[in-house]
Amino acid sequence: MRYLPLTDADRQAMLATVGVETIDDLFSDVPKDALNPDLKLPDHKGEFEVERHLSAYAKKNHAAGDGPFFAGCGAYRHHVPATVDHIIQRSEFLTAYTPYQPEIAQGTLQYLFEFQSQVAELTGMEVANASMYDGSTATAEAALMARRITKRNKVVMAGGLHPHYAEVVRTNEELIGDTVLQAPATPGAGAVLDMIDDETSCVIVQSPDVFGFLRDLEGITEKAHARGALVVAVVTEAVSLGLLKSPGSQGVDIVVGEGQSIGNALNFGGPYLGLFAARQKHIRHMPGRLCGETVDADGRRGFVLTLSTREQHIRRDKATSNICTNSGLCALAFTVHMSLMGGKGLREVATLSHESACKTADALEAIDGVEVLNDTFFNEFTVRLPKNASQVVDSLAEQGIIAGVPGGRLWPGREETENLLIIAATELTQDSDIKALASALRAAV
Amino acid sequence: MRYLPLTDADRQAMLATVGVETIDDLFSDVPKDALNPDLKLPDHKGEFEVERHLSAYAKKNHAAGDGPFFAGCGAYRHHVPATVDHIIQRSEFLTAYTPYQPEIAQGTLQYLFEFQSQVAELTGMEVANASMYDGSTATAEAALMARRITKRNKVVMAGGLHPHYAEVVRTNEELIGDTVLQAPATPGAGAVLDMIDDETSCVIVQSPDVFGFLRDLEGITEKAHARGALVVAVVTEAVSLGLLKSPGSQGVDIVVGEGQSIGNALNFGGPYLGLFAARQKHIRHMPGRLCGETVDADGRRGFVLTLSTREQHIRRDKATSNICTNSGLCALAFTVHMSLMGGKGLREVATLSHESACKTADALEAIDGVEVLNDTFFNEFTVRLPKNASQVVDSLAEQGIIAGVPGGRLWPGREETENLLIIAATELTQDSDIKALASALRAAV
Amino acid sequence: LEVPLLFEEGSYEKAGVDLPQPSGTKSRLGDQGAEHAPHLPAFTEPQAMRHFVRLSQKNYAIDMGIFPLGSCTMKHNPRLNEKMARLPGFADLHPLAPEKTAQGALALIHELQDWLCELTGMPAVAMSPKAGAHGELCGMMAIRAAIVAKGEEKTRTRVLVPESAHGTNPATAVQCGFTVDKLPGTEDGRVDLEAMKAKLGDDVAAIMVTNPNTCGLFERDIRAMADAVHEAGGYFYCDGANFNAIVGKARPGDLGVDAMHINLHKTFSTPHGGGGPGSGPTVLSDALAPFAPIPAVVKEGETFRLIEQEEGDFADSFGRMVAFHGQMGMFVRALSYMLSHGADGLRKVGEDSVLNANYVRVRLAEEMTQGYPGPCMHEALFSDKWLKDTGVGTLDFAKAMIDEGFHPMTMYFPLVVSGAMLIEPTETESKASLDEFCDSLLGLAKAAKAGETERFKNAPYFAPRSRLDETKAARQPKLRWVEPEEGAMAAE
Amino acid sequence: LEVPLLFEEGSYEKAGVDLPQPSGTKSRLGDQGAEHAPHLPAFTEPQAMRHFVRLSQKNYAIDMGIFPLGSCTMKHNPRLNEKMARLPGFADLHPLAPEKTAQGALALIHELQDWLCELTGMPAVAMSPKAGAHGELCGMMAIRAAIVAKGEEKTRTRVLVPESAHGTNPATAVQCGFTVDKLPGTEDGRVDLEAMKAKLGDDVAAIMVTNPNTCGLFERDIRAMADAVHEAGGYFYCDGANFNAIVGKARPGDLGVDAMHINLHKTFSTPHGGGGPGSGPTVLSDALAPFAPIPAVVKEGETFRLIEQEEGDFADSFGRMVAFHGQMGMFVRALSYMLSHGADGLRKVGEDSVLNANYVRVRLAEEMTQGYPGPCMHEALFSDKWLKDTGVGTLDFAKAMIDEGFHPMTMYFPLVVSGAMLIEPTETESKASLDEFCDSLLGLAKAAKAGETERFKNAPYFAPRSRLDETKAARQPKLRWVEPEEGAMAAE
Incomplete structure (x- = not known):
């Protein structure tokens, strides 16, 4: 029981101070028959036994770094400098609490301010919050925010929105009786424009979209604004912001995104990092934690959590959202990695990732029966195979190659997409990986 | 050039301040033809490229944890709690300098004081220093210290002293013209007693010795002291101190040892941790850094490096040794691990290690042609095989089993030991490992 | 020691990363390429290290001293857990990796599910909620789905919440389309059972009660409360923020609870990290289990499967509340903690x-x-x-x-x-x-x-700062760094 | 905040490790078993974490600010190097593992040897020295061995060392059985070449000169010094503590040096760690290379071999100066640094x-x-x-x-x-x-x-402390904790 400092002698002495005889005297409010249940669980284990147990699980997985790897669709494998992991493991960051006591939390607060500034700049927006759970929940929160601003009850989603994101929006919106529409999920199509009407609170558009296409946000924004609807831009690959026109520069109202790919590992899906940026005028409608600059009693610059009257612990049933946690440590990882790269370094990483994807597309296009569908893409694109892509992915996995994400995984049971394979590359993709993929794919189709 | 903060603009501005035109103006004292040599070395690489390069090397090694593992002979694989590595990676410990400025180095100094106290208690001695390079160099330093104390020039080494240690003593002693004698390296023999005479400065005895035998230090001490010689006890497996009578309790004058097996990894031989403990009366003859308790100007307890008049930076050519580095961070790892175990926990680890070794010996004794030579041992013992042990070890290595250290490795070209195999076990040795070893060995002999 | 902002210290010229030269492949960005890099400065590595280490030294943390925060359970965070979460088999695993290549990860989630169910005495658990409040949302969504399944969504809209509740409770209820009705407390700091009963009716969807409650007391009448709300056709949501007090001692499932979130970052020692990430798996009773969200991990024979659509046992699922399958990194840490304690x-x-x-x-x-x-x-x-x-x-x-x-x-x-x-x-x-x-x-x-x-x-x-002017921060919100003057940008 | 000693805070009852129960196997310790556990207290893990974190906060470190220490080269320590050194293939590798199972480690050492030789312009390097002073010892032992090989060990016993030298230089010379003779300096802070020449003779074994020297100056006459000592039949030992100034700019091998140690923990960024561990590979000229210590790594075809005895090219080796093969952990870090910089x-x-x-x-x-x-x-x-x-x-x-x-x-x-x-x-x-x-x-x-x-x-x-009484520490040495009174021990 290496985590429990009390000795038996301590316990006896403390019980005496408290004035009870046994520990269970302190649990007297618990119904007798429910106290001290017989748990069908093993007893405590030493550290190396736990290590063995968990390592055995870890070894049963094929890590992305174990071979050629091309999966994306909202989670990307970029290189994270060792400095990032070192800093987020500093006791003072790792084991700190939410910075409600700003006098002794300036470390956390200042990096949150730096994070917000970085996210605002990258998205081309005026303000950003201190992070959300992940990209998908940030998207749902954006829809709710648009609802609060426009007081309308209809959400329109582009067909290229990541289906998981779309489902999360739907789950949250339908709960409160709103209408949620999505254009068909088909590579290249842009039917969303026709769905915008005067009841639309917001249009949600992802770019690069889930198939990898780069979307014209400006056109959509024009149309939406004309109808009084807001535009929520979704970015699932934060690195793309290093090379693409920012959503903010194209006039959108809210930008949400998944920040995992800067500073954070794949982690089988979590913890991730929701990015949330908006226009200054809407800040009081924004969900999530915000860090702001102020001064202390001695006039020195300092940072605090602010506008908390939007939040549940003050506002209770009138809060902008029920959220009370951000992804602090993931935001720190983002900030440190982003600070090491700067805008210039991010652009370099983005360029290398784009080039890797271009090379991969070139190699696959040369295969008979494989069709690259994208006219544009950043680091991810879609190919149509002559057969079911899930089967191909499974068969390549047996050769140690993670070939990408098959359509059947994202849209189960939908015929139009089952032969599609979505393929991502990053600066870590090596020429030898591309060769291995191409040759295995050639053999498989 | 991610480690170099100066920008080109900085460099120009600074050159101007300095008053020179080019950087090479500052290198004008270097002979012209030697300046800016053409280096046949590659240019700088990004972090992930370096990672790939070095990981490729790492993957070509068979790590101890990759399979059944029974090597020892001065380096042992025990479990190290994750807390240990976390703490030694704290910036404030990892990137601190030697604590010459005690006002801002109490962190380092206090753990060194705790380390010295732990080592003194474990060895049963009165004082210990703040660590040496490793066990072998500590042994050589002990011989030099005995020489300073006794003013005699003859070192006698027991046959069971690790041959590498014996060679290090010899290299150092013969350099200054001293005589070095070693009893024959034969399991179980103790001929060293007869070699002690009135010119002997010290007797160096290892227990458990390199074959794993536990030595009667008391008897040797009696004989040595009668002749005016000192006894240096050598411990190459620090964990043994948790279960065995301490050398100090048996009257020896100096205890040296290898502290690696507490808190430190195998590291292919280094960095390791030399332990050095002695009697209070000899402290001014001790080599290495010492940390002592004192008070500050405000009367508060504090720690400083002390007795530095023994050391090279003060004493120059009259110093007790030329050493000016210890193994600070390894000592910290030792201290943290030891603090987590306490005496009780260390005894438990030692007991489990001993039991693993007993079980291994039992399993091997059952094999025809394999003879366990030890009557006593702690966690390491020697078997005689019917054939060359090096060949057997190599053949088991191909099956993924590191069977131990063959005699031919330690005493190359010596016939008496070439069939010997020295086998160690620890708390990490699993029953399945023992089974695998026994069955592979049965097949190999 | 004052630490300037990245934007004041960093450079637009140097960086803390070195990357290979691009090969100059033809771009496929169409007209979406930006002409310039984002205007963000960088640190070289030594500058970054010092910047963030110095910042860290302005924080207080559990590794430095006690964090006596009620309702927040700031306990020791074992480093073993950090080490385990960083094993490449977990940290470097893609959420959409083929099922066959992630069997170890799925098995781990499944084992954690077993622990959580056994410790709470509940038959099911939803793993995807990303934090405590998200877990509340999960529980209330399941309750809402159960009500919808019974066709009562128009009538059962009221949720009873004690005055002493965490702010997330009412906020969550509203986010699920319910209205909130406050429950009064007794003089001894507990829910007033009789007053509660008086408020029950056909329009009550659920009660949300924290137990042990936010006054640090165990709700003695918890079973009577559960019985009453069940009898009225409602559900019992228990806020699990204070589960630490009774872990191993008493199980919500034995007390009549229908849903409870578990803060892995409180009870099960995953680090708070300055405010996140959290993880809030939600245990569900038999009545609510059919409505649990997807994705979910199930065991079929010797194989672990990830259910990603409404099918089979999950046909009535209320849907997906997050992309992917929850906070894997926190799952590893929590299971490591549970195995260690036993x-x-x-x-x-x-x-x-x-x-x-x-x-x-x-x-x-x-x-x-x-x-x-x-x-x-x-x-x-x-x-x-x-x-x-x-x-x-x-x-x-x-x-x-x-x-x-x-x-x-x-x-x-x-x-x-x-x-x-x-x-x-x-x-x-x-x-x-x-x-x-x-x-x-x-x-x-x-x-x-x-x-x-x-x-x-x-x-x-x-402290590093004296009291900060929170009013100023809220009245004149300054939420990001802004270049102080035009001249400074010319440097780039 | 004051931090008590482990011995004041710890317990003899609880510990920070949990271990399986022993099985009770019959002991084979003979009469060497101790009756009791060593009398050392323990921390549970949360206590240990807080103890050492608090202690650390009393330190100054390069990650916090500049360390303007002459002759100590306290530069940034990249964390990549720490990560690389911890790869199981390096950290979990036994020094006596069969050669075939350690080819990657040997290859790495071999590549590092190549870098060190090329950067210094020297033909050989001894990798086993454990620190700078140990590297000096290595160099001087090689010089001594060369002198012995020429049969001059009785006569060549004097070593010339400048007044400005590091204390390790004279200490090392003496440890090798030499006597030390001081070399005067010039008014511009360099070795007086003429005075040095005047001191040369048949009895001079070597000069030991730091370059750049400890006044921060490059020895302009270095080649003339080298020529003179060589002509007198002696050797030129160069203290490499200040190599950082000329790395990549000038090579000792091009300047007539016979031996020089390299502090990997200075020039090549392996962390100082509060005073160690260091690593001091020593480069050697053709004249000294045959006497290099064992063990050594050589390449034979595609295989890397570890030479562990005096054989072949190493038949004249002066022997072994340390068990095993040097500071592998530092080798990984240093090579990581070199590859990064190029x-x-x-x-x-x-x-x-x-x-x-x-x-x-x-x-x-x-x-x-x-x-x-x-x-x-x-x-x-x-x-x-x-x-x-x-x-x-x-x-x-x-x-x-x-x-x-x-x-x-x-x-x-x-x-x-x-x-x-x-x-x-x-x-x-x-x-x-x-x-x-x-x-x-x-x-x-x-x-x-x-x-x-x-x-x-x-x-x-x-600071955490005001000036400390060093005199008291030296006069009444208190080098370990002692139980304050008998009564306290009764608790166990």
């Missing part, structure tokens, strides 16, 4: 956390006023009655604790006690640590009573 | 370190007195002349720097300058950092000259 250790966790809180309660009661009489669970509540007429308020007292080297306790919560001070020491504090803490607080209390107001009024004096 | 980056290291030092020299010369005129290499030397009549000494000034948030520079070394202050900023300090440092020191210097002696006399005022 059933015997976890029971001790509950016991020691309660013992520590009661010890603090009794020791501090020497000078301070207990919120409610009698023993507490894992947190001790005090009111500010004892500060009356001293000129020192709860906030002042708490800020003065900073100068003593401690993080303040939770203040002004729960709202049912005047100037509340809520202290939760957790089981990972030693007796020596508690004594140091109590001695210090008793000393401060005496000073307050002795009229040493200066020590409190402008506290803290010895 | 040839181009390493040259910039030398250049920037020299530029930074000269910048500091020129800026501080505004108030302080340069030790010797003209530009310096990577460290700037000042004397205490400028403090004359201020009542403030070098030590006072240095201790006052602590209050400004800096680690003091090297003081009173080299001995050839009165009240020396030796400043080495290293190349990993930014211009902003140097300006902050210089501004602060200039401010202090003005204060000293303005007679603000109080600011210096008892400095530091704002």
Whole structure:
């Protein structure tokens, strides 16, 4: 029981101070028959036994770094400098609490301010919050925010929105009786424009979209604004912001995104990092934690959590959202990695990732029966195979190659997409990986 | 050039301040033809490229944890709690300098004081220093210290002293013209007693010795002291101190040892941790850094490096040794691990290690042609095989089993030991490992 | 030591990363390529290290001292857990990796599910919620789905929430389309059972009760409450923020609860990380289990499967509440913690956390006023009655604790006690640590009573910052760095 | 915050490790078993974490600020190197693992050897020395072995060492059985070439010269010195502690050096770790290479071999100076650093370190007195002349720097300058950092000259401790904790 400092002698002495005889005297409010249940669980284990147990699980997985790897669709494998992991493991960051006591939390607060500034700049927006759970929940929160601003009850989603994101929006919106529409999920199509009407609170558009296409946000924004609807831009690959026109520069109202790919590992899906940026005028409608600059009693610059009257612990049933946690440590990882790269370094990483994807597309296009569908893409694109892509992915996995994400995984049971394979590359993709993929794919189709 | 903060603009501005035109103006004292040599070395690489390069090397090694593992002979694989590595990676410990400025180095100094106290208690001695390079160099330093104390020039080494240690003593002693004698390296023999005479400065005895035998230090001490010689006890497996009578309790004058097996990894031989403990009366003859308790100007307890008049930076050519580095961070790892175990926990680890070794010996004794030579041992013992042990070890290595250290490795070209195999076990040795070893060995002999 | 902002220290020329040269492949960005890099400065590596290390030194953390925060369970975070979460098999695994290549990860999630179900006595658990409040949302969504399934969604819209509840409770209820009705408390700090019963009816969807409650007390009538709400056709949501007090000692499933979130970052020691990431798996009763969200991990024979659509047992799922399958990194840490403690250790966790809180309660009661009489669970509540007429308020007292080297306790919560001070020491504090803490607080209390107001009024004096102007921050929100003048940008 | 000793806080009952139960196997310890466990207390894990984290906070470190220590090259320590050294293939590899199972490790050592040889222009390198002074020992042992091989060991016993040398130089010479003869310096801070020549003779085994020297200056006459000592039948040992100034810019092998150690923990960024472990590979000329110590790594075809006995090319080896093969952990870190910098980056290291030092020299010369005129290499030397009549000494000034948030520079070394202050900023300090440092020191210097002696006399005022009583520590050495009274032991 290496985590429990009390000795038996301590316990006896403390019980005496408290004035009870046994520990269970302190649990007297618990119904007798429910106290001290017989748990069908093993007893405590030493550290190396736990290590063995968990390592055995870890070894049963094929890590992305174990071979050629091309999966994306909202989670990307970029290189994270060792400095990032070192800093987020500093006791003072790792084991700190939410910075409600700003006098002794300036470390956390200042990096949150730096994070917000970085996210605002990258998205081309005026303000950003201190992070959300992940990209998908940030998207749902954006829809709710648009609802609060426009007081309308209809959400329109582009067909290229990541289906998981779309489902999360739907789950949250339908709960409160709103209408949620999505254009068909088909590579290249842009039917969303026709769905915008005067009841639309917001249009949600992802770019690069889930198939990898780069979307014209400006056109959509024009149309939406004309109808009084807001535009929520979704970015699932934060690195793309290093090379693409920012959503903010194209006039959108809210930008949400998944920040995992800067500073954070794949982690089988979590913890991730929701990015949330908006226009200054809407800040009081924004969900999530915000860090702001102020001064202390001695006039020195300092940072605090602010506008908390939007939040549940003050506002209770009138809060902008029920959220009370951000992804602090993931935001720190983002900030440190982003600070090491700067805008210039991010652009370099983005360029290398784009080039890797271009090379991969070139190699696959040369295969008979494989069709690259994208006219544009950043680091991810879609190919149509002559057969079911899930089967191909499974068969390549047996050769140690993670070939990408098959359509059947994202849209189960939908015929139009089952032969599609979505393929991502990053600066870590090596020429030898591309060769291995191409040759295995050639053999498989 | 991610480690170099100066920008080109900085460099120009600074050159101007300095008053020179080019950087090479500052290198004008270097002979012209030697300046800016053409280096046949590659240019700088990004972090992930370096990672790939070095990981490729790492993957070509068979790590101890990759399979059944029974090597020892001065380096042992025990479990190290994750807390240990976390703490030694704290910036404030990892990137601190030697604590010459005690006002801002109490962190380092206090753990060194705790380390010295732990080592003194474990060895049963009165004082210990703040660590040496490793066990072998500590042994050589002990011989030099005995020489300073006794003013005699003859070192006698027991046959069971690790041959590498014996060679290090010899290299150092013969350099200054001293005589070095070693009893024959034969399991179980103790001929060293007869070699002690009135010119002997010290007797160096290892227990458990390199074959794993536990030595009667008391008897040797009696004989040595009668002749005016000192006894240096050598411990190459620090964990043994948790279960065995301490050398100090048996009257020896100096205890040296290898502290690696507490808190430190195998590291292919280094960095390791030399332990050095002695009697209070000899402290001014001790080599290495010492940390002592004192008070500050405000009367508060504090720690400083002390007795530095023994050391090279003060004493120059009259110093007790030329050493000016210890193994600070390894000592910290030792201290943290030891603090987590306490005496009780260390005894438990030692007991489990001993039991693993007993079980291994039992399993091997059952094999025809394999003879366990030890009557006593702690966690390491020697078997005689019917054939060359090096060949057997190599053949088991191909099956993924590191069977131990063959005699031919330690005493190359010596016939008496070439069939010997020295086998160690620890708390990490699993029953399945023992089974695998026994069955592979049965097949190999 | 002042630490400038990245934007003041960094450079637009150098960076802390080195990358291979691009090969100049033809771009496929169409017209979406940006002409310039984002205008963000960089640090070289040594500058970044020093910047963030110096920043870190302005923080307080559990590794430095006690965090006596009620309702927040700031316990020791074992580093073994960090190490395990970083094994490449977990950290470098893609969420959409083929099922066959992630069997170890799925098996781990499945084992964690078993532990959570057994520890809570509940038949099912939803793993995807990303934090405590998200877990609440999950539970309330399941309740809503159950009501919809019964065709009662138009009528069952009211949720009963005690006055003392966490703010997330009412916020969550509203986010699920419910209205909130406040439940009054009794004089001994618990839900008023009779008053609750009086509020029950056909329109009540659920009660949301924290147990142990936010006053640090166990709801004695919990079974009667559960029975009553069930009888009225509603559900019992239990806020699990305070599960630490009863882990191993009592199980919500044995007490009539229908849904409860579990903060892995509280009870199961995954680090708070300055405010996240959390993880909030939600256990569900048989009545709610069919509505659990997807994705979910199930075992079929020797194979683990990830259910990603509404099918089979999950045909009635209320849907997906997050992309992917939850906080894997936190799952690894939590299971590592559970395996380390085992059933015997976890029971001790509950016991020691309660013992520590009661010890603090009794020791501090020497000078301070207990919120409610009698023993507490894992947190001790005090009111500010004892500060009356001293000129020192709860906030002042708490800020003065900073100068003593401690993080303040939770203040002004729960709202049912005047100037509340809520202290939760957790089981990972030693007796020596508690004594140091109590001695210090008793000393401060005496000073307050002795009229040493200066020590409190402008506290803290010895922190990196004195009290910050929160009003200014809210009135003139400055949420990001802005280039101070045009001239500075010319440098780029 | 005061941190008690482990012995005052720890317990003899609880521990921070959990271990399986022993099975009760019959002991084979004979009569050597101890009856009791060693009398050492333990921390549970949360206690240990807090103890050591709190202790760490009393340290200054390179990650917090500049370490302007002459001759110590405290540069940024990249964390990539730490990560690489911890790969199981390196960290979990036994030194006596069969050669075939350690080919990657041997290949890495071999590549590092190539880098060190190429960077120094030397044909051979001994990898096993464990630290700088150990590397010196290695070099001098090789020289001694060469002398023995020529049958001159009885006559060649004198070693010439400049007055300004590091203390390790004379200590090492003596440890190798030599006597030490001091070499005088010139007025411009270098070895007096003529005086040196005058001291040469048949009895001179070697000269030991640091270059750049401890005054921060390059020995202009280095080739003439080398020629002279070689002509006299002696060898040239170069102390490589200051190699950082010329790495990539000049090679000892091109200047006539026979042996030089390389501090991997200085030039090649392996962390100092509060005083160790270091690593001191020693490069050797053709004349000394045959005497290099074992073990050694060689390449035979595609296979790497570890030479562990005097055989083949190593038949004349002077023997083994350490068990096993040196500081593998440091080798990984150093190679990681070298690969990261490359040839181009390493040259910039030398250049920037020299530029930074000269910048500091020129800026501080505004108030302080340069030790010797003209530009310096990577460290700037000042004397205490400028403090004359201020009542403030070098030590006072240095201790006052602590209050400004800096680690003091090297003081009173080299001995050839009165009240020396030796400043080495290293190349990993930014211009902003140097300006902050210089501004602060200039401010202090003005204060000293303005007679603000109080600011210096008892400095530091704002450190965890004020000046410590070193005399008491040495007169009444207390080197370990001792149980304060008998009663306390009864508790166990």
